[in-house]
C-alpha cells in the first residue's frame with residue numbers, strides 16, 4: 001500500500017567486523033536431526049550483519065543444538081553456533097521427526113512500533129516473538145497436562161523480561177498465551193509429511209514485518225529432493241537461496257517498515273544489490289545475507305536452486321538474464337516445485353489451465369523435450385515470488401531454445417525484474433541479486449528436463465487421510481464443538497480481502513449456497529484482526545478424517561494480495577473445472593496471489609455488490625486434516641500486521657472416533 005514516508009526505525013547499537021561483498025555464495029549452515037529428533041536452542045537477538053558494508057545491526061537467531069548450550073541455558077557455545085546468523089540456517093528434518101525448540105527472546109524494545117496505537121496492541125513495543133513453521137503439515141496444539149510444550153501455535157508469545165513486564169491484564173491475552181523470556185516447542189512431523197522446502201519465521205501479529213525485515217527467519221527441508229525427483233542425476237548440485245532485503249537508514253539503524261519508495265536512485269536499475277536513499281541510507285537485497293555474490297555453477301549437471309522469499313513485503317520477479325553476443329535473453333529454467341512440494345500437473349494439460357492451477361506464480365513456456373510417458377514438466381523463464389513463497393528450479397546452461405549447451409564460462413545475472421502490485425500497491429524495484437558463471441556443463445549427458453514424480457505429493461497422492469491418522473493423538477485432543485458446522489454439499493465460503501472503515505486492511509466473509517447465492521445471515525463485513533467473531537469454525541469428518549472445503553477468494557482492493565493458510569496445502573481450481581470439466585491437479589500451494597480488482601474497486605463489499613468493482617476471484621479447494629486453532633492471512637506482512645488476518649478453528653469430529661490413540 002502506498003504510504004507517506006514514516007521514519008520508523010529500530011534503534012540499535014553498532015559493533016563488529018565487515019566482510020567484503022561479491023564473494024562466492026555460501027549455503028546456509030545445516031542443523032540436521034538425528035535419531036528422529038532435532039533439539040535446538042534458538043535465541044532471537046540483535047546481531048551484527050557482517051556480510052554487508054558498514055556496521056549494521058539486525059535481528060537474527062543464534063542457533064545451536066541444545067547439547068551445546070552454555071550452562072546459562074540461554075546462549076550457545078561459541079564454536080557451535082552459526083557464524084552468519086543474518087544469512088539464516090537450514091534445519092534438515094525427515095517425516096516422523098520431532099523438532100524441539102527452546103526459543104529465547106533477547107530482542108530490544110521497539111518504542112515506535114507502527115501498530116502500538118492500534119486497539120489492543122500497545123504491548124507490541126515490548127517486542128514479543130514466537131515461531132511458525134511455514135507450510136508444514138503439523139499440529140498447532142496448545143500445551144497439555146502431560147506435555148507443557150507448544151506445537152506450531154502462533155497465538156503464544158514470549159516477552160523479553162529486560163523490556164519490562166507486560167501487564168498481565170493486558171490485551172495481549174486477546175492474542176493468546178504470554179510467556180516470559182522463552183517458549184518450548186515440540187513439533188512432530190507426521191510420518192506421511194511430504195518432502196520439500198519450508199521455512200520458519202516469527203508470527204507476532206502487528207510486528208511480523210519488523211521482525212522479518214530485521215532478519216529473523218531460516219529454512220527447513222524435509223527429506224531429500226530425490227523423494228520427488230527420483231532420477232535426479234548425481235551431477236546436479238543442490239543450492240539454497242534465502243532472499244532477504246534490509247533498508248538501512250543513514251545512521252546505520254534498520255528501517256523496520258519496508259518502504260517500496262525507500263530509494264531515490266533506481267534508474268536504470270539496482271545493479272549491485274543495493275540502492276541509495278537521498279539521506280545516505282541503503283536498501284540491500286541479499287541472498288543468504290550476502291550482497292551481490294557470485295555463483296559458480298561447477299557441477300556438470302547444473303544446479304537445483306531451492307529458493308525462499310524471506311522478505312517481509314517484497315515481490316520478486318526472478319529471472320536468469322544471459323548476454324550472448326550483446327543480446328540479453330531470459331534463460332529457461334525447469335520449475336520442480338512451488339511452495340515446497342513438487343509440481344507435476346496432469347499430462348496434456350493446456351498451458352492456460354497449467355498457469356491457472358499454478359496460481360499465476362509462473363507463465364510456463366514450452367519445455368525443450370518431454371517424453372510422452374513423463375508427467376508434464378514445467379519450464380519458465382520468469383518466476384513471480386510473493387512474500388513467503390518457495391520455488392525450486394533446475395538451472396543449467398542452455399541456449400535461447402532451452403537446449404543444454406556445454407559450459408564455457410557463459411555468464412548470466414540472477415535478478416528480479418521488479419514488480420508492481422497494482423494501482424494502490426507497491427512498485428518493488430528491479431535488482432541484480434547475483435552473478436552466475438556456468439562451468440563444465442556436459443551437453444548430451446543430461447536429460448532435457450528432470451522427471452518429477454508427483455505421486456507422493458499431488459492432491460491425489462499426498463495422503464491427507466494418512467496425515468490425519470499420523471496426528472490422531474493431537475487431533476483427538478481437540479474437542480468436538482456442536483456449533484461448528486461443515487459446509488452443506490455444493491456450498492462454498494467466500495472470503496473478501498478489502499479495506500475496513502477503521503483500518504487499512506481486513507477480511508470479510510459469507511457463505512454461498514449450491515445455487516451460487518449468498519446465504520442470508522452469513523455475511524460479515526470486512527474487518528481487521530483481532531475480531532473473534534470473524535473466526536471460521538468447522539469440524540473434521542467422522543473419525544477425525546479430513547474434510548475438503550471450497551473457498552472463493554475475492555480481492556476488493558486495487559493492489560495484489562497473497563493468501564496464505566497454515567496447517568494445510570490447497571489446490572487452485574481452474575476456470576475449466578469450475579465450469580464442470582474434469583479437474584486438473586498436480587500443484588499444491590500454501591499461498592496464492594490474489595490479483596488486484598479494477599479501478600471501480602474501493603476495498604468495500606458494497607462496490608463489488610453493485611458491480612462497479614470488477615474482481616478476479618481465485619477458487620481453491622482446501623483439505624483440512626489437522627485440528628486446532630490457526631490463521632489465514634495475506635503474506636504481504638505490511639497487510640498482515642495491518643489487520644488482514646483471521647483465525648480458523650478446526651474442531652474434532654462430533655461422531656464416533658475411528659482412530660484410537662495409543663497413549
Ligand SMILES: [Cu+2]
Nearest residue numbers: 561634636639
Ligand atoms: Cu495483502
